[in-house]
Amino acid sequence: MTRRQLEQACAPVGATLRDVARVxxxxxxxxxxxxxxxxxxxxxxxxxxxxxxxxxxxxxxxxARPYATTTPQVVTAGSPRAAVLDLMQALRISAVxxxxxxxxxxxxxxxxDIIGAEPLPNVxxxxxxxxxxxxxxxTKSTPKPLMTVAGxxxxxxxxxxxxxxxxxxxxxxxxxxxxxxxxxLGDGGRLGCSIRYLREEPDNPLGTAGSLSLLREQxxxxxxxxxxxxxxxxxxxxVAQLLxxxxxxxxTVTMGVRSYQHEVPYGVVTSDEEGRVTAITEKPTxxxxxxxxxxxxxxxxxxxxxxxxxxxxPWLVQQxxxxxxxxxxxxxxxxxxxxxxxxxxxxAKGQA
Numbered sequence: 350m351t352r353r354q355l356e357q358a359c360a361p362v363g364a365t366l367r368d369v370a371r372v373x374x375x376x377x378x379x380x381x382x383x384x385x386x387x388x389x390x391x392x393x394x395x396x397x398x399x400x401x402x403x404x405x406x407x408x409x410x411x412x413a414r415p416y417a418t419t420t421p422q423v424v425t426a427g428s429p430r431a432a433v434l435d436l437m438q439a440l441r442i443s444a445v446x447x448x449x450x451x452x453x454x455x456x457x458x459x460x461x462d463i464i465g466a467e468p469l470p471n472v473x474x475x476x477x478x479x480x481x482x483x484x485x486x487x488t489k490s491t492p493k494p495l496m497t498v499a500g501x502x503x504x505x506x507x508x509x510x511x512x513x514x515x516x517x518x519x520x521x522x523x524x525x526x527x528x529x530x531x532x533x534l535g536d537g538g539r540l541g542c543s544i545r546y547l548r549e550e551p552d553n554p555l556g557t558a559g560s561l562s563l564l565r566e567q568x569x570x571x572x573x574x575x576x577x578x579x580x581x582x583x584x585x586x587x588v589a590q591l592l593x594x595x596x597x598x599x600x601t602v603t604m605g606v607r608s609y610q611h612e613v614p615y616g617v618v619t620s621d622e623e624g625r626v627t628a629i630t631e632k633p634t635x636x637x638x639x640x641x642x643x644x645x646x647x648x649x650x651x652x653x654x655x656x657x658x659x660x661x662x663p664w665l666v667q668q669x670x671x672x673x674x675x676x677x678x679x680x681x682x683x684x685x686x687x688x689x690x691x692x693x694x695x696x697a698k699g700q701a
Contacts, residue, residue, distance in 0.1 A: 367409035392417030431509035477580030478524030514588030522560035605643030
């Protein structure tokens, strides 16, 4: 929603029912937000409230505020799209305002905006077949993508994020405890998309890229780049922006990268060829770009994969580089967490 659209969805505290009706009619929405002079949310009135007011004998010239909900359900600024959708589904509401800590309206989430983003022709593949051994006993009877964060499985957060970005066809690569993942996700209908499965042989895990050869078998005619990501990531990113930057760079593979900083716990000594010390830096911080396990991949790159044999995404990237094909890095600056260890899982639960 643009700033102008947001302003058009609001009316002043002293608005009449007629003013509210005009807002609802103008935007073809189901509600109007009442705001004070500073833009703070003072109330919310729905089309249902408007009808009930009329049935109770009110006229269009009556003040709207007595018929408004003065403590409506809201979300804080910057709330993840998937968390907003969860709230709306739980409360069975179709819209929720987004406000700052001071109560100033900065957005309005509607169900159609969240799951009705402009559909993209691209498909996404979520790698969910690993055993998650770094999580120890936690994944002996439950696959890592089904670990719960804020009441929802990690892979459900991933799928909802993809759907919110416009993806409508999702393929999930499964192996370890595959039946649990398939039972949980089903055909994807309740998450706003179509979900199909790339089933590895239990005794032949294919790694983080091998199952893409199964996608090549299922969809040999793919015309558009494929979004590929691991099934254990808590991450927010713009699918459309990733694809646009991938297109603009004319890359075969675009890799999502994150800046990783590490503080060396000692003084670092620099010396010349004769052993003379030229500098000493106390506990310097070094920075690297690390692989964030989010990719945009041209369909043609899938032909580089050996059929039904194990391979990894770094291996596929290296094959592209060896052939002189363009690979670009795409910075992910939003929250990102690889839920690989019990500590990571606890951190994810704490951040949710």
